[in-house]
Amino acid sequence: MLLFLSRIGRYTLSHLAAMGRMFLFLLSALALSFRPPAKIRLILYHIKTIGVDSLSVVVLSGFFTGMVMGFQGYYSLRKFNAESWLGSATALGLLRELGPVLSAFMVTGRTGSAMAAELGTMRATEQIDALYSMAINPIKYLVSPRIIASLIAMPLLTAIFDVVGIYGAYLVGVGLLGVSSGSYFSGMESSVVFHDVYSGLIKSVSFGLIITWVCCYKGFHAPPMATGVSQATTESVVLSFVFILVWDYFLTAIML
Amino acid sequence: MIRVVDLYKSFGNQQVLKGVNMEFVTGKITTIVGTSGCGKTVLLKHLNALLLPDRGHVLVDSVDITQLRQKELYEMRGRFGVLFQGAALLDSMTIFDNVAFPLREKTKTSETQIRHKVEERLEQVGLEGMGYKYPAELSGGMKKRAGLARALVMDPEIVLFDEPTTGLDPVLATSIHQLIVRTQQTFGFTGVVVSHTIPQVFEISDYVAILANGIIEELKPTKEFQSSPNPVVQQFIRGETEGPIQVL
Known part of the structure; x- marks a missing residue:
């Protein structure tokens, strides 16, 4: 019995310690992000890798998500003779929830995994040790620019996802299912308020931080071997998804 | 002068260093030899605090670097140069940018002076005109x-120098050894080499541990x-499996 309890204790302590390390990593990266000199060129480069390079996958997934919402929304609203509210339902769903969450998932899969793999490889090939030995703080050089870039790129990607998704639902609802174009947009205009747009963008900024934090942490602390890098990549994606969904629940509860 | 005092380090249950004591003479090359996995690289990484000991001290000019705060530690690391086992070049940059990197990040040197200094260093190591290449395009010796x-x-x-000739053919290994000696004579630095390539490494070393x-x-x-006459030294030099060195 004592052995069993001590095992549970050890397991709990090691996980609490790991969470503490992860949190300290975030604090350190955030503090260094706002300490001069700003790495402008690196930030621009990472805005490209997080933002521009994820654009195609975000546009594609936004378009199809919107089209599916067009079908599903029409099917549900027709039961209440409320098809004219399709624009409103789609816009609210995308702006408040699906836009930020799904674009965050896309960025995690497209860029977050690459961050973990890149930093994990740098750990395995001693490039991170080389930065330390050159008296350069690797968190300032490798992590902080990615954090700032993700804070800038994520809301922009989410906004694009929202717009493309609304257009996808419009094509299905108005083009295929015969909803009036005027009621699609007027319903949207009358029910969507600035708070809906703003809450979605707040979510996307915080998801950007979560993705960069988790993926960089996992890559930075990957065991220095090939399996360590692959393990870090997998863990970073799974953990980011979980953190995004859990944090989404709390943000929704606060900002509803 | 670097002095290591009673250094202990373990990873999990494995005790790697069990009370290391040694000194490195200023302006000379000291080589640490030993079997693979005996902890040479672990010891080397303690010298500029890339690893911190469980117990013990590393004194650089009487300053215990294991007790330094982060800012002082970064300043102290600026006194060191490190050649890693796999060279550890940043693979997203060209060779020129790799060599220029510490100057750009840590000094306010102008780009003209940086270009001049980097080209000079590349020439000193026999890589003149290769600065535009990426690390992936270079052979092991060139890296x-x-x-x-x-x-x-x-x-x-x-x-x-962490295993500077590991993975190189004997000709390249000799050329790297000659390069270490030549650059040490030019710059007068204190060199610490970790290696197990004997007897070649004896030719470049002033002291061997x-x-x-x-x-x-x-x-x-x-x-x-x-x-x-130390049986440990003789066992290692002769490459015998029987003796006081525990073979893992």
């Missing part, structure tokens, strides 16, 4: 040369080391 150019670009007082069973079993000037 080591580029790594050495980067290690020397800040004119360090102390240079650490052997790390075995977690401690420094012998540290002597090279000639005396080679003729030492």
